[in-house]
Amino acid sequence: MHREKVARLRNELGWETAWTMERLWIESMEVAWLDYFLAQLKFAQVNAASKATRDHYEKRLDRAHNRFLTSIKTRATVGKMAQPTLIALQGDILTNRLLLF
16 A cells, blocks of 8 residues: 555656656655654554653654655755746747756
8 A cells, every 4th residue: 555655656746757856856755755654653553552652653743744844845846946947048049947966
């Protein structure tokens, strides 16, 4: 089930047409999503545990959620920056694409 979800997520994020840096971000998002998903499962399992244990797993869940949201924001920001733009130069139209090394 997890592999199918990760594969679907990879496909939805455009893995096939992504350039190298985008692929790294897609992989980062996959890892962040999987960590968040597993943290949710573990948190759901500790309802009967002590308050200290529940607090620990709640903090873990919060951190995983923040990492996942950060990966989404980063991907969106970079995606906007990498959009091709048109520049008019003495009547010629050139395509300018941001290159990150």
